Amino acid sequence: MDRPTHTELRLADRLRIERAVWTLNAHLDNLPNRAKRARRRETRANLYAAAAEVGAAEAIRGLGDLRRLAAEYRTAEYGETGPQPSYSGAVVGLLLVQVAASAFMQGGTHAFVAGLLAAAPDATGTFQWSGIPYLTAPVTVTAVDGTQRTAGGAFTSLFYLLWLAAFVLGGRLWRLLPTWRRWRAGDAAAPAPGV
Amino acid sequence: MNQIHDPQLLKGVLSPLLLWLLAERESYGYELVQRLRQIGLTGIADGTVYPALARLEREGRVSTRLVASRSGPARKYYRPTDDGYAALTESTGNWLSLTEIVSPVLARPVPPQPAPPAEEN
Numbered sequence: 001m002d003r004p005t006h007t008e009l010r011l012a013d014r015l016r017i018e019r020a021v022w023t024l025n026a027h028l029d030n031l032p033n034r035a036k037r038a039r040r041r042e043t044r045a046n047l048y049a050a051a052a053e054v055g056a057a058e059a060i061r062g063l064g065d066l067r068r069l070a071a072e073y074r075t076a077e078y079g080e081t082g083p084q085p086s087y088s089g090a091v092v093g094l095l096l097v098q099v100a101a102s103a104f105m106q107g108g109t110h111a112f113v114a115g116l117l118a119a120a121p122d123a124t125g126t127f128q129w130s131g132i133p134y135l136t137a138p139v140t141v142t143a144v145d146g147t148q149r150t151a152g153g154a155f156t157s158l159f160y161l162l163w164l165a166a167f168v169l170g171g172r173l174w175r176l177l178p179t180w181r182r183w184r185a186g187d188a189a190a191p192a193p194g195v
Numbered sequence: 196m197n198q199i200h201d202p203q204l205l206k207g208v209l210s211p212l213l214l215w216l217l218a219e220r221e222s223y224g225y226e227l228v229q230r231l232r233q234i235g236l237t238g239i240a241d242g243t244v245y246p247a248l249a250r251l252e253r254e255g256r257v258s259t260r261l262v263a264s265r266s267g268p269a270r271k272y273y274r275p276t277d278d279g280y281a282a283l284t285e286s287t288g289n290w291l292s293l294t295e296i297v298s299p300v301l302a303r304p305v306p307p308q309p310a311p312p313a314e315e316n
Contacts, residue, residue, distance in 0.1 A: 009267075038271075039249070041268065041269075041271070042224060042245070042271045043245070044267075044268050045223065045224075045225075045264065045267055045268040045269060045270045045271065046223070046224040046225040046241065046245065046270075048264075048266065048267030048268060049223070049225040049226070049264075049266065049267060049270065050225050050228075050241065052266055052267070053225075053229075059241075062228075062240060062241035062242065063240075063241055063242040063245075064240050064241075064242035064243075065242075068242070069242045069245070069246065072242070072246035073245075073246050073249055075246070075250075076246045076247075076249035076250035076253055077249070077253060
């Protein structure tokens with residue numbers, strides 16, 4: 001008996017297969033787009049072949065838990081012990097940089113005020129610390145009879161632009177690390193870094 | 196034929212098995228699942244084989260090509276690379292030497308109870 005062809009699969013079965021393919025794709029969210037596309041294509045082709053033999057429902061069941069399958073694919077992509085991408089890790093990293101930069105600015109402002117008080121304890125007037133050129137606005141210290149008020153020091157748009165760019169760039173670059181390690185270990189069959 | 200139920204045991208031999216089957220004939224993912232079932236691994240899940248193939252591809256042990264299919268989307272066919280053949284030779288040797296040691300032991304009847312320590316004799 002001839003196997004049913006692509007077009008002979010019922011619409012409902014094709015929709016079930018597409019749902020499984022895209023559910024798997026959703027769990028592969030940390031894989032590079034190239035790898036995700038390849039997995040979608042291959043999974044779809046295998047499901048069509050399996051559905052022709054055992055039906056769409058059984059073919060999909062054969063994949064097992066799609067979340068687990070996606071985890072296996074991630075391990076295949078990055079290795080057992082290699083770092084794996086994590087959006088929550090990226091968010092924590094972004095926040096840590098923000099906190100560290102804020103702490104640095106606060107420390108700088110305190111140091112500037114402390115220096116000012118050391119030089120002239122009863123200083124009166126407006127004093128300015130330039131902050132970090134291009135990355136923060138200047139900090140203005142208004143001193144009146146020994147009391148000080150500070151204003152400014154906000155991060156500039158350039159800071160936030162660099163902040164995001166560094167994470168986007170870093171997020172892409174570290175994905176080359178496993179390939180780079182294999183290449184350095186002399187695995188001639190591994191594609192060279194940058195591929 | 197007996198099934199391998201221990202996933203860890205299967206994981207250790209799946210790569211050389213896949214490489215051997217691919218050395219015999221280029222195949223796509225689901226076809227390999229069927230071939231594994233034909234040789235006796237009737238309980239093997241599709242979801243176990245596909246990531247193993249992805250790992251072999253990532254390690255440069257298999258190369259792939261897309262072949263149009265009359266019964267669905269184009270299929271990704273795998274075949275071993277030179278590295279794949281080398282890995283297959285190595286792991287076959289390892290496996291045979293391991294089974295040479297392990298099989299005679301496990302083939303013996305299981306003793307009904309452990310003998311007392313040598314010091315007590």
